[in-house]
Amino acid sequence: MTDVIVAGGGPVGLLLASELKLAGADPLVLESAPDGAARRARSLGLRGVNGRTTQSLAMRDLLGPLAEAQEAVFAAMGELPGGRDAPEVLLRLVREGRARGHFGGLPLLKEAGEGGGATPNYLMKQHALEQILADRARELGVRIEHGWTVADVVDDGESVTVVADDGRTERAAYLVGCDGGRSVVRRKTGIEFPGTDATMTGRTVVAELADPDSLTSSVRAPGGLVNLSMVRGEIATIEFDGGPADRDALFTAEELIGSLRRVTGRDIAVKRVEAGIRYSDNTRQAATYRKGRVLLAGDAAHVHSPIGGQGLNLGMQDAMNLGWKLGLVVRGIAPESLLDTYHAERHPVGARVLRNTRAQVALMRPGPQIEALREVMSETLAIPVVRDKFIAMVNGVDIDYAPDAHPRVGRFLPGPVPEVRDGKALLLSDDDEILATARGFDDRVRVTGAHPDVAGLLVRPDGYVAWATSEAGTDGLAEALSTWFGAPAAVPVAG
Secondary structure, rough: OEEEEEOOOHHHHHHHHHHHOOOOOEEEHHHHOOOOOHHOOOOOOOOOOOOOHHHHHHHHHHHHHHHHHHHHHHHOOOOOOHHHHHHHHHHHHHHHHHHHHEOOOEEOOOOOOOOOOOOOOOEEOOOHHHHHHHHHHHHHOOEEOOOOOEEEEOOOOEEEEEEEOOOEEEEEEEEEEEOOOOOHHHHOOOOOEEEEEOOOEEEEEEEEEEEEEOOOEEEEEEEEEEOOOOOOEEEEEEEEEOOOOOOOOOOOHHHHHHHHHHOOOOOOOEEEEEEEEEOOOOOOEEOOOOEEEEOHHHHHOEEEOOOOOOOHHHHHHHHHHHHHHHHHHOOOOOHHHHHOOOOOEEEEEHHHHHHHHHHHHHHOOOHHHHHHHHHHHHHHHOOOOHHHHHHHHHOOOOOOOOOOOOOOOOEEOOOOOOOOOOEEEEEEOOOOHHHHHHHOOOOEEEEOOOOOOEEEEEOOOOEEEEEEOOOOOOHHHHHHHHHHOOOOOOOOOOO
């Protein structure tokens, strides 16, 4: 029996396992793909690591590998058909910290000279991100087993047994389903997954055209959209046709030819297709992120259109929120009720992302009314305060877990992001009374120097402020420590 089984070895599962390990738990990752190469085959298109996730990974000293993965992508891009230099332009915008994503295809760019601040974005292939997170997990001693497909889940109230499709079993105190939108863990646990059905089919294909110049630019047409990816050889189409009939069917050149014909109205010859994926705007959210000893994170808890690139980051933020909490609970340090804060904090955040991705799909639809709306939206996004609100939304940096508390509480640590490789909480203060109140939490809370703006800040392992005081004093600190980090350890009496 282990502490926590993590079903799914994608970015969410790997990050969660590392956070559990830092919190003192013993996680076991069970991944269905037989090896990393199998997951690599699914990694089409670019993935954006947004502002808040960048801050989270900066806390764990992972920005260096992220930057290397991004540079590798840009180095392999080359020139696009028609002589366009879009990769170089995008690379410059990213390096300057100006590129902050898009909303329904409308770019969210900082003006020249504004700079990027503390929340840049990174672009990379998903398999590169997975490799970075797998390397860190293994460095921490996380066990990862491949070729393990979950077929059943049994929660007996004292532990959870996971059954593989070949009859093997593993048992743990808790199970976290990070096994994607068609989560077996969610279905077997009986957690409802309400939402809306697909209205569109997206395709991203690695293909060679007979005439590379037959497609030289992105197209918005009555039949849908065609986009030439920043990644050489990749073509993306979107049709608003009610969703794909079979997402897992073998992708053929005939399918791509048909999609291009329906969107552009032209016959575009395709010499060969190497690989392809399908996606939709099926939008659903788990009714609860926890049922008994089973929890959900990532796409197992919420699915939506990938337009805007928020799904990966939403899931990784689930992992940052849950890992330290579950780690303290399985160690017996914090009460089980701490796990209830995971759903309470993350479910509303997921609901907001589902709302804005639905809005983005609506904004992507063809038609003269939508074109007029896009023009109005473009003019609106040119207003700096509006643009910054949208940037904050799609980058997840506007989250406030405690809107009625001290202005700092519930929000991410202000100022430069500290490096916290050991995953501990932080107490930023040099006040003797504040430091004395935190005695007994040394194994969970690291004391650092004072923050320049406030007398004291207690920062959770995920970077969010749990307690703050603007002036000297400890009101509420003892309660915050016990609420988030359990009972203090016995403190030896001097003499």
